[in-house]
Amino acid sequence: MTQASAPIDLSQLRRSCRACGLLELCLPAGIDQAELERLDSSVRDKRTLESGGMLFRQGDPFHALYVVRSGTLKTVVQDADGAQQVLGFHLPGEIVGVDALAHDAHQSSAEVLERSSICELPYSRLEELTAQIPGLQRQLLRIVSREMVAEQSHVVTMGRQQAQERLAIFLRSLSERYGRLARDTTHLILPMSRYDIANYLGVVVETVSRLFTRMEDLGVLRVSRKVIHILRPDLLGEMCGAGGARERAGRAS
Numbered sequence: 001m002t003q004a005s006a007p008i009d010l011s012q013l014r015r016s017c018r019a020c021g022l023l024e025l026c027l028p029a030g031i032d033q034a035e036l037e038r039l040d041s042s043v044r045d046k047r048t049l050e051s052g053g054m055l056f057r058q059g060d061p062f063h064a065l066y067v068v069r070s071g072t073l074k075t076v077v078q079d080a081d082g083a084q085q086v087l088g089f090h091l092p093g094e095i096v097g098v099d100a101l102a103h104d105a106h107q108s109s110a111e112v113l114e115r116s117s118i119c120e121l122p123y124s125r126l127e128e129l130t131a132q133i134p135g136l137q138r139q140l141l142r143i144v145s146r147e148m149v150a151e152q153s154h155v156v157t158m159g160r161q162q163a164q165e166r167l168a169i170f171l172r173s174l175s176e177r178y179g180r181l182a183r184d185t186t187h188l189i190l191p192m193s194r195y196d197i198a199n200y201l202g203v204v205v206e207t208v209s210r211l212f213t214r215m216e217d218l219g220v221l222r223v224s225r226k227v228i229h230i231l232r233p234d235l236l237g238e239m240c241g242a243g244g245a246r247e248r249a250g251r252a253s
Helices: 010-015 033-040 123-132 134-158 163-180 194-201 205-217 233-252
Strands: 044-049 054-056 064-070 073-078 084-090 109-112 116-122 187-189 221-224 227-230
Touching (some): 084 194, 116 123, 123 134, 194 205
Antiparallel strands (some): 187 227
16 A cells, blocks of 8 residues: 555544644634644543543542533532532533642532543643743633633623523523534524523522423523524523623623
């Protein structure tokens, strides 16, 4: 077999940052080709994780940051009494594990909600690269800032007195994140359970079910099990109220 007809290394192609459709959404965004090749050599793929699997657990020592390449994860924190609080849901292109940077241990657990693939960035190697590649250092700082803004936005959402506003803000935010992935922003597939949504929004699960029914009755959306069809994005935006406007302004900053 000649060199020209040598088989393509599909495992390398799947791993490569350069071949990844999420290139502009995660850590490699904003660095040049030579720098990208150096980062690419440091990325380790983890095997695909099935629904219910754990990427890391609260209290685990910190070794790496992780990029969701496909699928969805949720992060949760557990208190001394065993009660869990959902902190967030993580879509492709988003980085998980930033919470461990301050204390060298994960402050939350990351659970897989659907079959997902993860890129692992060993932090010791990442530190070396950020010292050598200013563009990568700036991008890492932007990502940490993005995580902080997301946390602040969630606090704003939780401060809304009306549960309807909280759910509307959640759905609109998810729709906007779908847009960044070039997905249909009016056709949301929810990998998380209604219990997870209720826990995240600080309401009981019956409230979430009641609010979905009310939004259907108002013609805002149509619900088919885990699929949400947004019929009136304008009405959904109105339901977000001032909290939704502040959240969008915070994400844009």
